[in-house]
Amino acid sequence: MIFEKELRKGNQNMNYKFYNARILTMETQDIIEGELWVQDDRILYVGDGKNVDSVYGKLNLGSIVWDREIDCEGNLLMPGFKDAHTHSGMTLLRSYADDLPLQDWLTKQVFPIEDKMDGEMIYHLTKLAVLEYLTSGITAIFDMYLTPETIAKACVDMGMRCVQTSGLSGQEGFEKSLKEMESYYLKFNHDDPLLSFCIGFHAEYTASKELIKSVAEMARKYQAPVFTHLAETKLEVEGCKGRHGMSPVKLFDSLGLFDYGGGGYHCVYLDDEDMEIFRRRGLSVVTNPGSNTKLASGIAPISDFLKKGINVAIGTDGPASNNCLDMFREMFLVTGLAKLREQDASAVDAWEVLKMATVNGSKAMGLPDTDVLAEGKLADLIMIDLHQPNMQPMNNIPKNLVYSGSKQNVKMTMIQGKILYENGKFADSYDVEEIYRKANEIIGSLR
């Protein structure tokens, strides 16, 4: 297995000055016209760029040497998007099996191929996903897939911020996997600043009550949140009621799973009592409208979540069920599907959606330093090309982003102070064509 040189080796302690920018910090809807300075991995300054001497003085930095001064030409800087639920390695199965009923898709197409995938394959396939995240301005992912070690390696090699969670499952004999999860939890929360790990398991319908109890115990041991697939389909919720006499949310809560927070992916079928548990426990909903649409799962009650003050973040889900990793498509779907569901064109406005894709994602993923653009925050940010016809006229920039934005507007993606994608080109350290070649070779070998 060949690992690329770590990006940071060639790209350490870079200082960037972005000027002539519009800046949407996401603290408020106001657009600042000015400058943003990055020192190493952090934001040093956000402001109008005036009285710079006093800024220098305040920061006590003397004269900073800029490695690059970037003229933003009036384009927009904003926090990168947080993809709060994905299975990156499933790039392999993009367009491999579509337009099939859900059960046929899973049992005849997805599972047989996944059985043959190994860690090295998932390393390469995760790298392919990272390329796509960068084109969509996604600067952090919440990933659940089969081989955490090689997923972590792929993300570090590519410079991607990655919160992993476990896809732990099984009716019996899960103790070994549980220990493994604990070792990942202990390792990946200290290994690299780009990585973290969250306690989790696949879903109620692939777990025994004992497994769920053991996960809850671990959550208590570390006073840690737990995430899992939750109420994705009507069938799942009805199945759980049959097995346990209550909805998955109530089951989990009754077992103490959410005593230290966390939340669920999908959450299409939550009833009022479930939502009340979410509210009371401060849990996050991670909605996945692209996947819920393509797999015909249904439309999540986003308006209700917001009315109850529940934190809603957005995920793409994996590329086998979506099939792309595109936060612009997800943002439009969040509001569009809510409008259809409520039969109300005013449901879930654009600003709420933009918060979901940024600030709320950071909250769900335990990444408070990535939520807004402000002094001291991590430099995980993107530049949006406003000199494109779909961003004109500039009646309302946040609405333009949500209702007419596309990947084509992503002019630059920076993670941890490193520019990984700019003007349609990826970082020099990536061998992009080799990543494509590998992905095609792997699917060829598994067919």
Add this chain to the structure above:
Amino acid sequence: MIFEKELRKGNQNMNYKFYNARILTMETQDIIEGELWVQDDRILYVGDGKNVDSVYGKLNLGSIVWDREIDCEGNLLMPGFKDAHTHSGMTLLRSYADDLPLQDWLTKQVFPIEDKMDGEMIYHLTKLAVLEYLTSGITAIFDMYLTPETIAKACVDMGMRCVQTSGLSGQEGFEKSLKEMESYYLKFNHDDPLLSFCIGFHAEYTASKELIKSVAEMARKYQAPVFTHLAETKLEVEGCKGRHGMSPVKLFDSLGLFDYGGGGYHCVYLDDEDMEIFRRRGLSVVTNPGSNTKLASGIAPISDFLKKGINVAIGTDGPASNNCLDMFREMFLVTGLAKLREQDASAVDAWEVLKMATVNGSKAMGLPDTDVLAEGKLADLIMIDLHQPNMQPMNNIPKNLVYSGSKQNVKMTMIQGKILYENGKFADSYDVEEIYRKANEIIGSLR
């Protein structure tokens, strides 16, 4: 009013040889690996590029002089997308009024501004829309807006293929407008090869029975198809039943409106009898899923249309109600919403959607020479960048296009044998920043 020099003046009789291409002709799902030759405004050859001597011989051309030979690097050539329903001039109102109930949106925001718009404004705003169509690989539009003369001028100046139809409306005193429509019909079907004009009117709910009858008469006079907004909302259909005792489709058919074909925009609420009329008359449905979603109008029964063999094309609708002009988003929504509506992940497969966006659009718009890539057809084509992560691995190129494609994949857009957009740059003859400036100035002056 300043008109740009016509593009064709500087770009006449260009011969292009595209080689090293993948070609999806849309005649079948097969991908040809080979070459595509363009002479002036037509496709001269599509094939594997082998035995070129015999091809030359067959075409009796001697040795063609290529103005440009373009290495496609394995990227995909396919027919351009047909946007079969739009109001280009409404770029003005993009993100001007959103997240409002439909009636407030129309009466308090859209209508008051539209009352103040004039032909010159619509000229500039249409040019802004054309820029966006090009970024999405859209090579022909079916436009209905206020000032056909300046819309035609904008499209010719930009090199855009445009079928216009009339937004004729009014309870009384429509005779003048009707005569005007006839004059446009006679003028724009002979004026310029990029232009055509179709008989039409705004909608049942803004027309008297007399107006509809007069339009039907004109359709009979010219043996011509008619298009109109149709069954967009439940309210509209119920209102029509109240006014006329029958659905809009039945009303129109009873008045002879569809004796020579045509069809409807939106068609969200058609019942079985309406669909039977569509089938029998060979009418086209133009579906507008982005707009129907954002305005909470509902989900059209696309699966039913297909089962009945009705021609379904796709439109973006205008940018005030969508808010972007992006065929990739529309394509995903067509299939995604059908899957949700039918609760069936196998509903409306990707290939059907790709046909709607190309071949079926050409049929609805009366542009048979733009439907597929074949010898003798018009050179309205696009190049899709397959060297992007969202197009990898290449398990299935048509599915990749529909499920994970985005504007970012559009590497080139050619209309009538002219390259108007390539590698993120527009034709040199456009003053792009001036178009943006104008749009912002106009909205500033009308607020």
